[in-house]
Amino acid sequence: MDTLWPAHGIDSVDPCDFEAIFGRSAPLVVEIGFGNGETLAQLASDQPQVNFIGIEVHRPGVAQLLLQLKERELTNVRIFCADAVEILTHCIADESLSGVNLFFPDPWPKKRHHKRRLVNPDFLNLLARKLKCGGFFHAATDWEDYARHMMNVLEQCDRLENVAGRTKFSPRPAHRALTKFERRGQKLGHGVWDLIFSRRADL
Template identity: 60%
Template sequence: MLSEVNFPRKIQSFIRRQGRLTAGQQHALDNLWAVYGLDPNIDVDFSEVFGRNAPLCVEIGFGNGESLAKMAAANPDIDYIGIEVHRPGVGHLLMLLAEKNLTNVRIYCHDAIEILEKRVPDDSLSGVHLFFPDPWPKKKHHKRRIVQPGFTELLCRKLKAEGYFHAASDWQHYAEQMLTVLSEQKRLENASPSADYCPRPDYRPLTKFEQRGIKLGHGVWDLIFRKL
């Protein structure tokens, strides 16, 4: 059990900005959730859910799902659990999964920390992805950032040996904080030869937002740590 000192249970790393659902997103939620959605209140055997034993990766906060759908299409031998609290993004990903006829993705619309704690078995994940999380830029809100010591303890419980955690951020200060926190976790090892940031691996697609930022000269920092 994570302590309130390391990872305060009452503090959320997200705000539910539901936004307006398009007709297509609402239709997908109404008709495709039964195919791809998972109930956060029920334990499941992921090998039964996917009908096979395959490497399992979790993406925390997949946004509109574009990157997750691309990864799943490019890596059919890997199963993915996407976790997102915003229903428009969930609806958009459902549309993409049906359009691409992808069978290796399932979705939770819930708090990722609760899903990891309660529904994901220990030592079961090959990878955990956290791409462009909310940076909470104001200093008084830094405590809401998801990457904290308690989170790294949770990662180490859920990852298999040699499993990896991959984070990416376009906020340098947050990237620096993540690097410090992850480096302090003795059960994680930085995959970067220079012990800082990694080049973007081919499996992480460039998002439209990221491409726009790069054209404007904005930096992006990728961190990859493996469980010892």
């Protein structure tokens, strides 16, 4: 990881000039909690015109993504190994993001742990501040209870609008690649729920 980090890693905890970091001006999309990096690497490969920022707290996942970026020779990804809320708060300018992806976050299924769930009103208000008007927030989960929790909280955020229509889940967009984990789940009959909201232009 240490040898590959300089090419893609960002150590700063201060406001970042991503145009300078990437060496170009391009739409900026964040993926929070990218796990082993499989989906992020595929998105970056499929959308070379987009600059991607990956945020992940677990070093093994960061190391896996770095290897994939090297193997695919991808130059449009930068990585923070840090807490997502801290990075959104301190490093990313308001109204600068074209989109934020949150795929299969920890559902914290036990009731006493629900307060640890990332998608909550404070997080969504922060996220909405960072999105450009018309920017998207795309979440996906294979836990129905968490899907309904996210839907309830998202529908109460007046800065975000459900692309599929009020209280409706979205079909999986073609650009969200199926992971090995998700394909296994499909074979076992597990459901997956996608939620796509956009930043309202009038708020």
